[in-house]
Amino acid sequence: GENVEQHPSTLSVQEGDSAVIKCTYSDSASNYFPWYKQELGKRPQLIIDIRSNVGEKKDQRIAVTLNKTAKHFSLHITETQPEDSAVYFCAASIGYSSASKIIFGSGTRLSIRP
Amino acid sequence: DTGVSQDPRHKITKRGQNVTFRCDPISEHNRLYWYRQTLGQGPEFLTYFQNEAQLEKSRLLSDRFSAERPKGSFSTLEIQRTEQGDSAMYLCASSHLTQGDTEAFFGQGTRLTVV
Numbered sequence: 001g002e003n004v005e006q007h008p009s010t011l012s013v014q015e016g017d018s019a020v021i022k023c024t025y026s027d028s029a030s031n032y033f034p035w036y037k038q039e040l041g042k043r044p045q046l047i048i049d050i051r052s053n054v055g056e057k058k059d060q061r062i063a064v065t066l067n068k069t070a071k072h073f074s075l076h077i078t079e080t081q082p083e084d085s086a087v088y089f090c091a092a093s094i095g096y097s098s099a100s101k102i103i104f105g106s107g108t109r110l111s112i113r114p
Numbered sequence: 115d116t117g118v119s120q121d122p123r124h125k126i127t128k129r130g131q132n133v134t135f136r137c138d139p140i141s142e143h144n145r146l147y148w149y150r151q152t153l154g155q156g157p158e159f160l161t162y163f164q165n166e167a168q169l170e171k172s173r174l175l176s177d178r179f180s181a182e183r184p185k186g187s188f189s190t191l192e193i194q195r196t197e198q199g200d201s202a203m204y205l206c207a208s209s210h211l212t213q214g215d216t217e218a219f220f221g222q223g224t225r226l227t228v229v
Binding site: 032034043049093104109 | 154156162169170207217220223
């Protein structure tokens with residue numbers, strides 16, 4: 001079955017610097033990769049996603065890259081701000097298939113230092 | 115509120131008791147997921163439905179856990195003979211499986227404490 005590994009588990013960066021979180025997946029049939037942000041005591045919320053027919057996607061300060069050959073995908077946050085502090089989860093799924101489910105990584109706790 | 119709603123938000127139960135949680139997905143979402151989340155961990159997949167059909171149940175899930183979605187709308191998750199290790203946040207999510215639309219929306223969760 002699908003397995004998603006996420007690194008690092010904790011990350012502390014200076015405000016204004018960039019943060020990078022990396023994930024690997026095991027099932028080569030996976031074709032949908034969402035990223036979720038979870039603030040303390042709140043539900044996970046989607047911040048960006050990418051499909052396997054795209055190598056990179058950007059939304060303002062957030063970007064995601066995908067390397068299907070290596071089965072790696074990464075989240076990049078530039079110009080970090082205090083409100084970026086949260087736990088971030090990557091996930092992988094086989095979209096459009098009745099045999100799909102969303103499997104999450106173990107999370108990265110991002111702290112932005114003022 | 116048109117988001118995913120879960121009830122109750124909190125549940126404290128004694129070990130050995132049965133508990134049932136309810137999830138109301140976003141209207142017309144045909145896919146519904148249940149996850150379990152413990153402190154410092156990512157959501158752990160439990161089971162999911164496509165309409166009323168339960169497509170998969172995690173192999174890690176004890177037989178004490180059962181889920182239903184009888185009419186393809188709301189879903190219930192029951193835990194029988196609860197154990198302290200069942201204490202966790204139980205999250206429900208829903209999505210609509212159509213071309214280009216796979217985003218899963220989460221509910222606020224039900225926090226279970228087994229004492």
